[in-house]
Amino acid sequence: MTGTVSAPPTRDAAPESAGAGTLVRDPGRLRRGLGWLLVVVLVIVVAGAGLLLTVPSSAQRETYDPELPGPEGTKALAEILRQQGVTVDVVRSRDAAEKRLDDRTTLVMSDPYPLSDSAAQRLVDRAHDVVLITASARMLRILGLGGYSSAVSPSRAEPGCRVGAFAHVGPIAPGQLFLPDPGVTACFGDAAEGAAVLMSDDGGQRRAIVDGSGLFTNAHLAENGNAALGLALLGAQPHVVWYVPSLADSDRTDADPKKSLADLTPGWVTPAIVLLMVAALLAAAWRGRRFGPLVAETLPVTVRASETxxxxxxxxxxxxxxxxxxxxxxxxxxxxxxxxxxxxxxxxxxxxxxxxxxxxxxxxxxxxxxxxxxxxxxxxxxxxxxxxxxxxxxxxxxxxxxxxxxxx
Known part of the structure; x- marks a missing residue:
């Protein structure tokens, strides 16, 4: 059997004689210099990566963004709606959303967590139809639909309700289940255990909620009857206003959307982290073992069966x-x-x-x-x-x- 062992480090011997004026290179010194250069480069890279992580990216978008083509976005659903003749306007300001809402418009949004209760209620009241595609206890209360269910979601659920728009929707794999309030229709489940979709119809104005994390994102839209369910919920009106909430659009007085993690961190934290990283790298270079070159050596090993x-x-x-x-x-x-x-x-x-x-x-x-x-x-x-x-x-x-x- 052939193995590799490490030869002990040896000092580079100087030549026995050198002529006058001859420059003699020390390979050991060169290796040590390259090692310190590598340490400095690693410190700079780590510090730069830490600064980049603390600075929020202006191009970063929220999940369920209808203009995001990634797995967590909902661009595929927005494009399907447009192909069916539905006008889809993506807005990122509640003022712009309120101006575009009318009696022929469906307001689609994820949980508007940056908005206060009054701002969210005003936005909902101005819309003819409202579809909330994420679970939110506050929005369930504002929309008057119901509450959360603690039941385990089934792997397959049929519509099971008398909603004409769901007549051609196939089975889905629901996420969060909800318990309906009196007068609220429960679909893809039942009112006792919980349903994936809650819907109310008050004078022709429809309010609906569904957990779209495993249904409407680009990664899951092509599964089961997810696309048909999205068209049935969002495509009832010829115009869709898709509001994407963000901290920059918040009306809360207790939140400052301009502050980042770097602003909230004390000034001494970053230098202390850099100093600790430098100390760790220096300790590793000082106490680390320095192996010599690998040498191949024949190692005959015989283990008797009785010993095993x-x-x-x-x-x-x-x-x-x-x-x-x-x-x-x-x-x-x-x-x-x-x-x-x-x-x-x-x-x-x-x-x-x-x-x-x-x-x-x-x-x-x-x-x-x-x-x-x-x-x-x-x-x-x-x-x-x-x-x-x-x-x-x-x-x-x-x-x-x-x-x-x-x-x-």
């Missing part, structure tokens, strides 16, 4: 695992009996037990109980079990030997 057997036996005895030891003993007995009885090497233990019982003319049930029955769980039961295995193997060996002697 004894090592495993000691481990089993130390673990006090009588069942594992009994299983190993029985597996060896089955293999030897199969070979002695002329059976296949992988013959099942029941066949080996029947063949052994027939050969030595004992009860098959007793032989099967020994070779296929429950294993002993204690050392006290293991000893007689091992003795019975040995006796069975000896009896079969004697029977086979007598038969051969008789034939000869």
């Amino acid at each position: 057997m004894l090592g495993r036996a000691r481990l089993t005895a130390k673990a006090a695992d009588a069942a594992h030891a009994a299983d190993a003993l029985r597996a060896g007995t089955n293999a030897r009996l199969a070979k002695r009885l002329g059976l296949a090497a992988r013959a099942d233990p029941a066949s080996v037990a029947d063949a052994a019982a027939d050969r030595i003319r004992i009860d098959r049930a007793a032989c099967r109980a020994l070779l296929t029955g429950p294993l002993p769980s204690t050392d006290a039961e293991l000893v007689p079990f091992a003795r019975d295995l040995t006796d069975l193997e000896t009896a079969v060996e004697d029977a086979v030997r007598i038969e051969r002697s008789t034939r000869d």
Whole structure:
């Protein structure tokens, strides 16, 4: 067997003689210089990455964004609505959303968490239809639809309600379930356990909520009847105003959307983190082991089978695992009996037990109980079990030997 070992580090010997004016390079010094340069580069890279992580990206968008083509976006659903003749306007300001809402418009939004209750209520009141595509206890209260259900969501749910728009919607795999208030229609579930979609219709104005995390995002829209459900909920009116809430549009007085994580962090935190990283890198360079070049060396190793057997036996005895030891003993007995009885090497233990019982003319049930029955769980039961295995193997060996002697 061939392995690799590390040769001890050696000092670079200087030449025995050098002429006057000859420049002699020290390879060891060059390697140390490159090492320190690498440490400095790593510190700069780590510090730069930390600064980038603390600065929020202006291009970063929220989940369920209808202009986001990634897995968490909903651009695919917005494009399907446009293909069906529905005008989809994406707005990121509540003022712009209020100006575009009329009696032929559906307001679609995720939970408007940056808005106060009054701002969210005003936005909902101006819309003819409202579809909330994320779960929110506050919006459930504002829309007057119901509350959360603690029931486990089924893997498959049919519409199960008398809503004409859902007549051609296939089954879905719902996420969060909701319990409806009186007068609210529950679809894709039931009112007792919980439903995936809650919908109310007050004078032609429709309010609906659904957990769209596993239904309407680009990653899941093509599954089951998700696309049909999206069209049924969002495409009832010819115009959709898709409001994307953000902290910059907040009307809360207790929130400052201009402050980032870097603004809220004390000034000494960043220098302290950089200093700790530099100290850690220096400690690693100082105390780290310096290996020499790898040298290939032939390493003949011979491990006897008896040593392996004894090592495993000691481990089993130390673990006090009588069942594992009994299983190993029985597996060896089955293999030897199969070979002695002329059976296949992988013959099942029941066949080996029947063949052994027939050969030595004992009860098959007793032989099967020994070779296929429950294993002993204690050392006290293991000893007689091992003795019975040995006796069975000896009896079969004697029977086979007598038969051969008789034939000869």
